[in-house]
Amino acid sequence: MNEPTRLHRLFILFPLADSVKSLIPIAALVSIKFLNGKSLRDIPWYWLSAAIVILVSLLLLYGYLKWKRFVYTLEEDKILIRRGVLFREELSIYTGRIHSMNMEQPLLQRLLGLTQVRIETPGKKEGGGGILPAVTNSEGERLQRWLREQTQTRQADREVRPAADNSGPSGQSLAAQTERPSVPSPETPEAHESVHPLEHNRDYENVPLMDSESGAAGREKAIHSIPAEEERSTLLQLSSGRLLIAALSSPNLSLALAFVGGIVSFADDLLPDRMYQSLFQSAGKLLPGSWISIAALALIVSWLLSAVLYTIKYAGFTVERFGKQISVSCGLLERKRLLFSPERVLAITVKEGVFRRWFGYAEVKVHVLTSESEKHFMLHPLLKTGDIPALLKRVTPQFSAQAISASPPSRSRWMYVRWKLAFAAAVSAACIWYFDRLGLLSLLLLPLSFAWGLLSHRDSGLNVTGKQLTIRSRFIAMSTRYIRRPQIIAMEVSGTRRQRRKGLLSLQVKMIFSEINESLSGMEQQEIEAVRAWFQQKKGETIPPAGQGGPTTSIERL
Template sequence: MKKSESAELTTSRRLHPVSVIFFIGKSVKDLLYPMIAFILTTVFRDDINWLWLFGGIAVMMIIMLTIGLLTWYRFVYYLDQGSLRVDHGIFIRKKLWITKDRVQAVDTTAGVLHRIFGLLKLQVETAGGKKPEVVLNAISGREAEQIRIALGLMEVSQPEIISDVPQATPVEKAAPVEQRIRLSFSDLLIYSTTSGKIGVVLAVIGAAYSQLDEWLAETLDIWGFISYWMGSAQIVWLIVFLIVIAWLLAVLFTSIREYGFTLQLKGDKLVIERGLLERKQVTVPLQRIQAVHLVENVFRRPFGLVTVHIVSAGYAGKEGESAILFPLVRERELAAFLARFTPQYQLADEWSRLGKRSLLSFMLVPVILTLAISIPAIIWIPYSLGWFALLLPLLAVLWSWLRYRQTGWSLLQQQIAIQYGSFNRHRILVPKRRIQWNRLSQSVFQVRKELATLNIALTSGALPALFYIKHLPFNIGMELKTWMIGKKVNPPQQSK
């Protein structure tokens, strides 16, 4: 890259003017509930004051437009000695410096509006943050490249040297194999249909209905209308229909979000691209990855389909959970996949398992709680329907037994692997040097049986990512803890 190009961001710059739209959108989001409350309280009065209604809306629009323009005008950024500096704020001026040693990941996103103007949205993630430390809503692709280079997430391309002096014939080298994989359309459909996101959609529908419930009750008796036209028995079919619609919406949203999912290894960095309407690119340095998290949900596990996640301080979701590295990998191809893209992490061939004395500890609390619910249900629910409550303890026994069967661990050189789950299966591959802290604890019930719970914490976002092995023998827990602090011990054996 030429010096003139690299020096462009050393002086203060403002975002592209189109970013005013995004700042206005943020203002609309912040004032959404007051605006809705104002409109509803005005419209549903007995005597509507139209001047008050349209005047209030006009004032709010002027306020939001003014805030958007001032926010854009007061927002400046530039590069200063390998760090990114951002100054922003209308009334309270905030100054922020981001140095390359703090950066965990840099994301770029191109939405529909960005594509029209040839722009990108850039987000800088740092360790310990709940949200991106810096968000540049609208910058050019060249500026994004300069910021990536300055923050150490992209190599500077060397210009080709042209000379008239004859050069010696170079020794031919084998071209490096490009480590790149793209999610096929068939795998995208499989991933979307088995994602289990229907619960999220139903939660959104339920939240929206709860917000409008009081207004709907006053204006329209929906369930009374449905019962009158369809009959009470048909309400069940309506609920089934709504569940199917929610599932189809979940499939649609997941497909749009993960469309064209591409993973590429460039040097020591992973580049992830995905999205149909909003194309997102994330760069994650390999050395920032704390662990690999393999997830098989109840729908994919019978077919040997695994979703590969990573735990990273910069590329993670809320509350420290792991983020997707690749949506769908077949179990038989998993070892080769990890060798290509995360060579420091290896699958465990053998697992140490819990002994039989741990089984009762898994079942004790869930079975007692479900029995406490089932007994009153049998007594108080009429028409003998309460006996169906006995299914709860049976499900608790099944769930506890699956958790017992899933729990395991394995030591491989400088890596510990942990397995847990019930209907879903989770496998965590953690290098010893990535463990931030570990704790061996015992509850009152565990002390009597000489059992313990081993907790492991990794750096991930604002909160640490926590993984655990429950109800393992105390002596084995001590051996694993000793191994984690660096002392040489014999690998813990399977408990009895």
């Protein structure tokens, strides 16, 4: 058992820094309101300075107590965290329950040269559980190496245990040991894929130790074969030129709306009422050409702003392999290094934006089973679509980039167009009622919505290959999702009477996380029944031909 370890001493400054960060906007607004019509001589500097000194002293004292009372200990099969000033908390995290140990550098830690270690476990929400907020980079790497060694030790135990069961003590044969309880053999790859994903967190420390000499010797040999420094290789890096292209090809419309809303709110808070009302009345008198120019300028500014934020987020993007784990690191101001095991990947999403699709590029995300309710990692922000199969083979070999083999028939085109046209008609009617003649420009939404529906129909489809389901759909960007059958919780098949008369059905695939649920509308009935039969088949069974899979139910569950 190791000795208790404390965080870095600079952790004492964290309560003070958090308070300053939260009080800066409030202090700015209060200062502007207070100084409106007053001079600096009217400010009670003496009392203000005294209050600031007292507040800083209390925060530093609180930070010292938090640092003094925060210790963690690496034990044989767990990490023990003790923390709390007024109320003590003791958290034991067993290595068999740890998904990964991620190193992050938020802005404060990056400025101080420290690292935050986040321990991912099932059932814990973001912000809780095992977080070591201030350690050195070398200490963070030591913790990650300790976790990998513990994981390999458990795997070595599982590999050696069957050999120990086959040869009993004193040379007895297996038949002579019927009184001894047998230890289950390790999972084969086939059986491992068919279990529920949450069963990957099974704790193997509670299995009785081996008592045979051969088993003990094999375990000792396997443990000593674990290298102190695991093999580390770089799978891919994002160059500066590729990062710039990725940033410029990912416009964010929501950021433009937030940008305009922030300017309006900021002006409402700071500008005098008379000036604000005057500007608002002047804006109402602008000509349509001026409004178009303002809208175009806002889009350009938001586009450039989103490119800057994208660059800050993904600067230095690197994917590495640490033994059997994958590490993804990126960030300019806040550096993050996230680790995950390929076998914990629930699904993979390939997203082709409108601009990127023209040039044959896409972004690849992996959805991983972690402590957070919805967690995904960017595996590559800008990759040629032709290079995606090779990337999946190197990082997640259980997934493959399969092409779409079944698409919605032409008679289901109305299902993709109707709601988009209805929404565009409602928006146009509202604009014409409010803006009068200027609102007639909104009628352009009708052909755009019709084209949008046709594109959605053309690009949708699915494919079933082995134990993988591939679903492709389009909202604005085209998204292709690869899902393994063991990760599907439920499958819903639905269709109205009119749709069933036309031989059409809709499919919804439900996963552990709602973020990666997928749906597809207006498919051929035979195709949906084949997918349902594929989902229901047991080990060793073959998929029945399309149309002979039995009656279609509303919800099918494992």
